[in-house]
C-alpha cells in the first residue's frame with residue numbers, strides 16, 4: 063500500500079494556499095517515509111502535517127529548479143538537530159550533491175548522520191530501499207534534466223494453512239504462533255517446517271511521480287504497470303497556448319489525453335500555476351481533465367492524503383489543513 067501526503071502543489075512560487083513542490087510517501091504501514099522534492103518551506107509543511115524527520119528514509123529530487131529543491135538544505139540541517147544517526151538516501155541530479163557540499167563548506171553545516179547520495183542519472187536498475195519498496199527512474203523533458211520516480215511497494219502476507227495443522231494434530235496456541243513467525247517446531251518427535259504450513263501471498267502496487275515535463279507520453283512504457291500517475295498540470299490548454307512552449311510544462315489536456323490513451327486507472331494532478339489557485343481555477347483544470355480522461359482523477363490540494371491499496375484502488379482519505387481540524 064502507498065500513501066501520499068501533498069506538502070506543496072504550486073508551480074514556481076508559493077501562494078497562501080499552496081506551497082511549492084513536496085510530496086510525502088508512506089508505504090506498507092512502515093514508520094519510514096520518502097520525500098519527493100523539497101521546495102522552499104517544505105520543512106514547515108512537514109511539521110504542519112505532523113510528519114517526523116526522524117523517520118525520513120529517502121529524498122528523491124526530480125530536477126534542480128528552485129520550486130523543487132530550495133527547501134532541501136534547511137530540511138537536512140533540521141533533521142540533524144536531534145542527533146539523528148540513521149542515514150538519509152538522497153537520489154538527485156549530481157548538481158544537488160555539489161550544492162550540498164558547498165553549503166556544508168560555506169555555512170559550516172556538519173550533519174551528525176550520513177547522506178547516501180545516488181546520482182539519479184546513474185540509476186538504471188530499480189533501487190531497493192528496503193524489503194517493502196523499490197524506486198526506479200524515468201527520463202522526462204523539461205528546461206533542465208528532469209525525472210519521474212516509480213515506487214513499487216511489495217507486501218507479503220503469511221497465513222497458516224489450518225487444514226495441514228489439523229491433519230498434523232498440532233494444537234492451537236504457542237506452536238501455531240511460532241510457525242506463523244517463520245520458526246520451525248518439534249511435534250510428536252518430528253520437525254515441522256514453517257514453510258510447509260504457511261501460505262504466502264505476495265502483492266505489489268506501482269505508482270509514478272513525475273517531475274516537470276512537457277511530454278507525458280515519455281511515460282508510456284513506465285505507466286504500463288502503474289496503478290497511479292501523479293503529474294504536473296501547470297496550465298489549461300488555452301493558457302499554455304498563450305504562454306507558449308518556453309516553460310516546457312504540460313497542460314491539463316495533454317496529461318488527460320495521455321492518461322486516456324494508455325487507459326491509466328488513476329491520476330492525480332498537481333503543480334498548478336498560481337492563476338488556478340482559487341476554486342474557479344481548480345474547476346477549470348478539473349473540467350479540462352474530465353473532458354479528455356475517463357479514469358479516476360483528483361486535483362491535489364496541499365495536505366490532501368491519498369491511499370493506493372494493493373489492488374490498485376485509489377481513495378482520498380483526508381483533505382484540508384491539519385491545524386484546522
Ligand SMILES: [Zn+2]
Pocket residue numbers: 073074083127129130274333
Ligand atoms: Zn516546477
Ligand SMILES: [Zn+2]
Pocket residue numbers: 125127204274
Ligand atoms: Zn521545473
